Amino acid sequence: MLIIDDLSLRIAGRLLLDHATLTFPAGTKAGLVGRNGTGKTTLFRAITGELPSETGTISMPKGTRIGQVAQEAPGTSEPLIDIVLAADTERAALLAEEKGTRDAARIAEIHARLTDIGAHSAEARAATILSGLGFDEAAQKRPASSFSGGWRMRVALAAVLFSEPDLLLLDEPTNYLDLEGTVWLENYVAKYPHTVLLISHDRDLLNRAVSSIVHLEHRKLTLWRGGYDQFERQRAEKAEHLEKARVKQEAHRKHMQAFVDRFRAQATKARQAQSRLKALEKLKPIDLIVDETFRPFDFPEPAKTVASPIIALSGGAVGYEPGNPVLKNLTLRIDADDRIALLGANGNGKSTFAKLLSGRLKPEAGTMTVAPGLKVAMFAQHQLDDLRPDESAVAHVRRLMPEAAESKVRARVARMGLTTEKMDTPARDLSGGEKARLLLGLASFEGPNLFILDEPTNHLDIDSREQLIHALNEFPGAVILISHDRHLIEATVDRLWLVRDGQVRSYDGDLSDYKAEVTGSAGQSRERKEAREADKASKAEKRREAAQKRAALEPLAKQIRATEGLIERLKRRIDSIEDQLADPTLYEKDPKAATQLAKERAEISTNLARQEETWLRLSMEYEEGMAA
Numbered sequence: 275m276l277i278i279d280d281l282s283l284r285i286a287g288r289l290l291l292d293h294a295t296l297t298f299p300a301g302t303k304a305g306l307v308g309r310n311g312t313g314k315t316t317l318f319r320a321i322t323g324e325l326p327s328e329t330g331t332i333s334m335p336k337g338t339r340i341g342q343v344a345q346e347a348p349g350t351s352e353p354l355i356d357i358v359l360a361a362d363t364e365r366a367a368l369l370a371e372e373k374g375t376r377d378a379a380r381i382a383e384i385h386a387r388l389t390d391i392g393a394h395s396a397e398a399r400a401a402t403i404l405s406g407l408g409f410d411e412a413a414q415k416r417p418a419s420s421f422s423g424g425w426r427m428r429v430a431l432a433a434v435l436f437s438e439p440d441l442l443l444l445d446e447p448t449n450y451l452d453l454e455g456t457v458w459l460e461n462y463v464a465k466y467p468h469t470v471l472l473i474s475h476d477r478d479l480l481n482r483a484v485s486s487i488v489h490l491e492h493r494k495l496t497l498w499r500g501g502y503d504q505f506e507r508q509r510a511e512k513a514e515h516l517e518k519a520r521v522k523q524e525a526h527r528k529h530m531q532a533f534v535d536r537f538r539a540q541a542t543k544a545r546q547a548q549s550r551l552k553a554l555e556k557l558k559p560i561d562l563i564v565d566e567t568f569r570p571f572d573f574p575e576p577a578k579t580v581a582s583p584i585i586a587l588s589g590g591a592v593g594y595e596p597g598n599p600v601l602k603n604l605t606l607r608i609d610a611d612d613r614i615a616l617l618g619a620n621g622n623g624k625s626t627f628a629k630l631l632s633g634r635l636k637p638e639a640g641t642m643t644v645a646p647g648l649k650v651a652m653f654a655q656h657q658l659d660d661l662r663p664d665e666s667a668v669a670h671v672r673r674l675m676p677e678a679a680e681s682k683v684r685a686r687v688a689r690m691g692l693t694t695e696k697m698d699t700p701a702r703d704l705s706g707g708e709k710a711r712l713l714l715g716l717a718s719f720e721g722p723n724l725f726i727l728d729e730p731t732n733h734l735d736i737d738s739r740e741q742l743i744h745a746l747n748e749f750p751g752a753v754i755l756i757s758h759d760r761h762l763i764e765a766t767v768d769r770l771w772l773v774r775d776g777q778v779r780s781y782d783g784d785l786s787d788y789k790a791e792v793t794g795s796a797g798q799s800r801e802r803k804e805a806r807e808a809d810k811a812s813k814a815e816k817r818r819e820a821a822q823k824r825a826a827l828e829p830l831a832k833q834i835r836a837t838e839g840l841i842e843r844l845k846r847r848i849d850s851i852e853d854q855l856a857d858p859t860l861y862e863k864d865p866k867a868a869t870q871l872a873k874e875r876a877e878i879s880t881n882l883a884r885q886e887e888t889w890l891r892l893s894m895e896y897e898e899g900m901a902a
Contacts, residue, residue, distance in 0.1 A: 275300050276321070276441065276469065278495065280330035283316055290316050292493035293329065300335075303463065303470040305480040305502065308490035310707045310735045314473045317490070318342065318443050321471075334441065341439030343447065347426030351417040354409060354429050358400040361433035365393045396436075403432045406458035407451070408619055424450045424620075435462065442466065445473045448758055449732045452620040454792045456758040459483075461793060475736045477502050477761040502736070571714065571738075571745035572689040574721035580645040582609035584724060584752060585631060589640030592630045599638055600626045602776055610723065612752045615763045617781055617788055618773035624756050627778055628652060628726050631754060651722035655729045658709050663702035667692050667712050670701070674719055690715030691741070706733030726754040731762060760785055827899045830892060837889045844882045851875045 276298035283291040290313030298304070306314050319325040321332055322340055348357050360366050365388065372384045388394065404414050407428045418426055427450040434442070444463075448456045456479065463470055463483040471488070474480055480487065480502035487498045487505040498505040590604035600623045608614070608631070616624045629635040630642070632652040662670065667687045675683050687697050691711045701709065710733045718725060725746075731739050739762060746753055746766045755767055763785060770781040770788070781788065824831070851871050854860060860868045 275334065276471075277333045278330070279333070281320070281327055281332065282329040283313060283320055283325065284328050285313075285316055285325075289493060291490075291495070294493065294495040295330075296488065296495040296497060298469070298471070298488075298497070300469055302486055303466065303484040304472070304486040304488050304497070305484045306471055306473045306488045306490065307475070307480065307502070307505075307736065309737065310705055310733075312490050313493075314490055315445055317495075318445055318471075318473070321441075321443065338441055339437075339439040340441045340443065341434045341437050342443040342445065343427070343434050344430045347423055347430050348418045348433075349426060351419055353415050354404060354418055354421075354432075355397065355400055355414045357418055357429055358404060358432050358436045359396060361437040362391075362393075362396065363437075365391060365396060368393070400432070400436050403435050403462075404429075406462065407432050407455050408621075428455070431459075438468065440468050442468060442470045444470065446475070446732075447472070448474065448476050448479060451758055453617060453758045453760070453788075454619045456760075457789050457792050475731070475734065475739060476759055477736060477739070478759070570741045571691055571711070573714075573718045573725070573745050573749045575749075576649065576721045576723045576751050578647060580610060580648050580723050582611075582645075583607040583643075584610050584645040584648050586643040587637075587640065588643075590630070590637045590642055591639035592626060592635050592637055594626075594635075596638065600776065601630075601773070601778060602639070604630075604637075604640065604778055606771075606778060608724070608752055608754070610752055611750075612769060613746075613755075613767040614753070614769045614771055615755045615757065615767040616771050616773055616778075622773045623776070623778075624773045625654070625728055627773060628654075628728055628754060628756060631724070632726055645723075648724065649720055649722045650724045650726065651717045651720070652726040653714055653717045653728065653730055655710075655732050657713055657717075658706070658733075661701040661709060661713065664700055666698045666700055667704075668697050670712065670716060671719075674716070686719075687715075691738075707735060707738055710734060711738075722751060724752045724754065725749060728756045729758070730755075731757060731759045760789075823900055823902075827896055830896050830899070834889065834892045834896060837885055837892060841882065841885050841889060844878050844885065848875060848878055848882065851878070 276296075278294060278296040278298070281291050281294045282289065306317070308314055316325065320327055322342065350357070352360075368384050368388055372381060375381060375384075392399070401411070401414060405411075408425075409428070409432075418429055421429070431444075431447055431450075447459060451459060456476065460479050460483045463472065463479075470484065472479075472484060482501065484501060485499070487500070487502060489496045489498060489505065489509075498508055500508070585608045587604045587606045591599040591602040592604070593599035593601070604627075616627065618624055626635065629652075630637065632650050633644075634652070667690070668683055671687050672678075672683050675686065678686075684694075684697060688694075692708060696704065696708055699708075701712070704712065710730065714730065730742065734742065739759065743762060743765045746755075753766065755763060757763055770784070771778055772781040772788075783791075851874060855868065855871055855875070860871075
C-alpha cells in the first residue's frame with residue numbers, strides 16, 4: 275500500500291502539491307493524469323525519495339521495490355538481452371555467488387532461491403519482453419550502442435519490466451513506442467502482478483491498462499475508479515451535481531438574507547433574523563470543479579484548392595542509398611480530402627514514405643505525379659530541435675511575416691495556442707507541449723493542401739490532444755498521420771495504409787483487427803469479417819460517388835462561396851460605418867454625412883440579412899444534394 279499523507283511539494287519556489295492526501299491500495303493499477311506542468315513527474319521523484327517534501331509523508335511497506343525507467347538509456351557494448359537480464363539484481367548476485375563458492379549447503383540454498391524467483395526461465399522472459407517492444411532475436415544479441423536513443427529507451431523500459439518491481443512507475447512510456455509497442459505494453463500492464471502508477475496522455479492506454487485514475491488538479495490528488503472515459507464521465511456528473519447544489523444554496527442564501535434585511539430592525543423578529551444571520555455566516559460556499567483554460571489549435575485553410583489526385587504514385591521506389599530502396603512498388607493515390615493513417619512497426623519505412631510525400635526524398639524509380647500548386651506541410655517530433663533556442667515564438671513567426679505589424683504577428687502566435695505570457699519566452703524555456711504547438715503552427719503556416727504529421731502528440735496532454743482532433747477534423751485539406759495514439763487515429767482518419775516488407779498497401783480492416791493481429795490473438799470472427807465486407811460497399815466507390823456529387827453540385831458551391839464573400843464584405847463595410855458613427859465629432863462637423871452613413875448602414879443591414887437567407891437556402895440545397 276502506498277500512502278500519501280498531507281504532502282506538499284515545491285519546485286523552484288512554485289507550489290505543485292498542497293497538503294495532498296491519497297491512499298493507494300496494493301495491486302492497484304492507476305493512471306496519473308493532469309495538465310502538463312501540474313507536477314506529475316515531481317510526484318514520482320518524491321515517491322522514489324529523490325525529492326524531499328515540504329510537508330507530509332509518503333509511506334509504503336518496508337522492503338518495497340520501486341522500479342522506473344532509467345533516465346539515461348543504456349549505450350554500452352553489451353548485448354540487449356544481457357542488459358535486461360542484469361536488471362534483476364538478485365538473480366545476477368546469486369549467479370555470481372554460485373560461481374565463487376564451494377560451500378555445498380550454500381550452493382543448495384542458492385539453487386532453491388533461483389528456482390523461487392524463476393531464474394531458469396529468465397532468458398525466455400527477457401526475450402519475450404524485448405520482442406514485444408520491437409526487438410527480434412537478432413537485434414537482442416546486438417550491442418546497445420548500435421541503436422538510436424529512442425530504441426535504447428525501449429531497452430531501458432524492457433529492463434524495468436523484467437525486474438518486476440513491487441511498485442512500477444512509468445512516466446509517458448509510449449513516447450518512444452510505435453503503435454505495435456503501445457498495444458503490447460497495454461496488455462502487459464493490464465496483466466502485471468503488482469502495483470502500477472502510470473503517467474500517460476494516451477486515452478486508450480488509460481482505458482484498457484489501468485483500473486483507476488489519480489487526478490492531479492489544483493495541487494490536490496483524487497482517486498477515481500475505472501478507466502479514463504469513466505473518470506471523465508464521473509467528473510462531469512460531479513461537476514453537474516455541484517453546480518445544481520450551488521444554485522440551490524445560492525437561492526437559500528438569498529432567501530435568508532432577504533429575511534434578515536427585512537426583519538432585523540423589528541423587535542419581534544430580531545432573534546430569528548440574528549439566527550439566520552449566523553446560519554448565513556456558517557454556510558460554506560460549494561467548491562465547484564472548474565476546468566483550467568486550454569488553448570485550441572487553429573490550422574490555416576489552403577489558399578487555393580487543388581484537384582484530386584493531389585499525389586499519384588506508380589511503381590515508385592524510395593530509399594537513402596541508390597539501388598537499395600526502403601520502399602518499392604508504390605502504386606497509390608492521395609485525394610484532396612483523404613484522411614490516412616500509416617500503420618507498421620518502427621523501422622519499416624513510415625517516416626521514409628512521409629519524406630517522399632513531402633518532397634524531402636525523391637523517388638528512385640517509377641513516377642510520382644504531384645498536383646500543380648500543391649502545398650505540403652510536415653510535422654515530425656525530431657524537428658523540435660530545429661527551433662532556434664534563443665528566439666521567442668513571436669520572433670519565429672516574424673521571420674515568416676517580416677512586413678506585418680506587431681499586432682498581426684502576435685495574433686498569429688495566439689492562433690497557435692500560446693498564451694500571451696509565453697509569446698516572448700525563448701524556445702529553450704518552453705515546455706514540450708508549447709514547442710509542439712509552435713512547430714505545428716510554423717509547419718502549417720502557409721495553409722497546406724496536405725498536412726503530414728509524424729507522432730504529433732508525444733508532448734501533448736489529453737486536453738490538447740482533443741483540441742488537435744478537433745483542428746484536424748475541421749482542416750479542409752488532406753491528412754497523413756503517423757501515431758501510436760489510437761484514439762487520435764480513430765477520431766480523425768477514414769483510411770489505413772500498412773507499411774510492411776518494403777510495401778505500402780491499403781489495410782483491409784480497422785484498428786481492432788490490427789491490434790488482434792499485433793497481439794497474436796485469434797483474429798476476427800468469420801461473422802465480423804462477413805459483416806464488414808457486406809457493410810463496406812468499397813470506400814473507394816463511396817469516394818467516387820462523393821466526387822461525382824461534388825462535381826454535379828459545383829455550380830451551387832460556387833454560388834455559396836460567392837455569397838460568403840459578399841457577406842464578409844458587407845460585414846466589413848458595416849464595421850467601418852459603425853467606427854465612423856462612433857466618432858462624436860462627426861455629428862458636429864458634417865451632420866449630413868452622419869445621416870448618409872446611418873442610411874447606408876440600414877440599407878446594407880437589410881442586404882446582409884437577405885444574403886444570409888440566400889446562403890442558408892443554398893447551403894441546405896447543397897447538403898441535401900450531397901446526402902441524396
